[in-house]
Amino acid sequence: MARHRVAALALAAGAMWALATPAAAEDVWLVSGGTVVTMDGAGTVVRDGAVAVRGSRIAAVGPAAELAARFPGARRLDASGRIVMPGLVNAHAHVPMTLFRGTADDLDLKGFLYGRIFPLEAKFVDEEFVRWGTRLACLELLRGGVTTFADMYYFEDAVADEAARCGMRAVAGETLVDFPAPDNKSWADAVAYTKRFVTRWRGHPLIVPAVAPHATYTVSREHLKEAHALAAALDVPMLMHLAEARSEVDLIRQRAGQGPVEYAAALGILDGRVLAAHVIYPTPAEIAILAERKVGVAHCPQSNMKGAAGVAPVPALLAAGVAVGLGTDGAASNNDLSLWEEMDTAAKLAKVTTGDPTVLPARTALAMATRMGAAALGLEHEIGSLEAGKRADLILVRTDGLHQIPNHDPYSLLVYSTKACDVDTVIVDGRLVMAAGRVLTVDEAAVRERAAAYGSRIDVALREMPR
Secondary structure, eight states: OOHHHHHHHHTTTTTTOSSSSOOOOOOEEEEEEEEEEEETTTTTEEEEEEEETTEEEEEEEEEEHHHHSSSOOOOOEEETTTEEEEEEEEEEEGGGGGGGSSOOOOOHHIIIIIIIIIHHHHHHHHHHHHHHHHHHHHHHHHHHEEEEEEEEEESSHHHHHHHHHTOEEEEEEEOOOOOOOOSSSHHHHHHHHHHHHHHHHHHHHSSSEEEEEETTSSOOOOHHHHHHHHHHHHHEEEEEEEEEEEHHHHHHHHHHSSSSSHHHHHOOOOOOTEEEEEEOOOOOHHHHHHHHHEEEEEEEEHHHHHOOOOOOOOHHHHHHHHHEEOOOOOOTTTSSOOOOOOOOOOOHHHHHHHOOSSSHHHHHHHHHHHHHHHHHHOTTSSSSSSOTTOOOOOEEOOOOSGGGOOOOHHHHIIIIOGGGEEEEEEEEEEEEEEEEEEEESSSSHHHHHHHHHHHHHHHHHHSOOOO
16 A cells, blocks of 8 residues: 555544554654543543554553643644544454355254364355455454454464454464364374474564364363463463363263363463363353463353353453453354454343343453453463553544543443444554555455455355255
8 A cells, every 4th residue: 555545544533643554663642631440450540531552552651731732742642532542452253254244044953063164164264265354354353352362263363464464463373273274184294284384483573373183072081281382382272162162071971070271270271371162161160270271261252142142241251360361252153353242241141141231340351351351371471451551452442433422431431332343543563554444454345345246155055055
């Protein structure tokens, strides 16, 4: 994209941010004039505040006048009338599955996986499918203010490559299963692929490679242990589904005489490098295990509700000290990638299931989508809040929508009123990737065209599948 076009888009957003390429290390930018919701541990909110960005890092956060005096030569991005806040963290997704949106609705987990998704994946998923599905997902995520996502899928090297090209941060996990997958037909091949994948991406400024054994019911105990040993040896995270359905709990209890969390703990695969998705059915003893072993959890309320999988005990997890982030899951089971909807749903679901309207307040829900999500992924020292020294991942959110007026409290506004379409500007690692609601790093027209073509082919396959 030409530099003058990028500048024009930035100006259309009320910005003076001239380049959509990473700034030089000595350059300082001031995102100035908005309400800065830092999401730091103290819950600091700065009215008429500013964030100073130097290179890929946050240099300072504070009152706009104070930072203007401190950085007199800084260039400006005008945030007036907006909330400036950390980029959202989607702690669990399968981003290429955007192309399977609407193909497996109104089914339980068994029907969803074995009746629809596994057959569709066998027919359609290759590297090209993964690339276009990831581009579509990145467009949707960025438009909704998500700057970091955790992913589990096949051909994960392509997911990482497309995410980096889009300017997004990702914890990208190559999925390992005990049956032939679209990318690797044997366990040995999958392990070899994962080693190459991790070696390529380790140390990248945006991509954290990970090992991702699918679940306790699709990976044997020996292979679960091998996957964890591989993650430990390579010093990368491990992502997996855990205690995500009653059927999983019943199966593992039948096989091992334990719940899924106890089973995983007995295998020695639960520790601080692990992010467990869903965790709907932990017992109190298993919650204590998760807390003791510092396992992160990704709560996916809308996906869980849509599949009638159950309600995760989020208040109990939080009370035990477990780092709980929010995830959308894949677009085949949600069906969108809006973390604003997940925040709103998580807060309300906790209230209605406990009978306590105070149990998960708006500030906590927003923390789950930012700071706690980063902690669940082991990235709390890098992202999740606007603090000096952290990565410059931040978003500007408009506050003038009819659904946002009047505005008495920023946390209430963001969690209960704001929509994905209210996100105006997105900056990742100090780089402007969206201005005036326009993503600058992806060819949206090309993505729409290719997604429509895939949709037509998938529609033919669906008509041939048993209902």
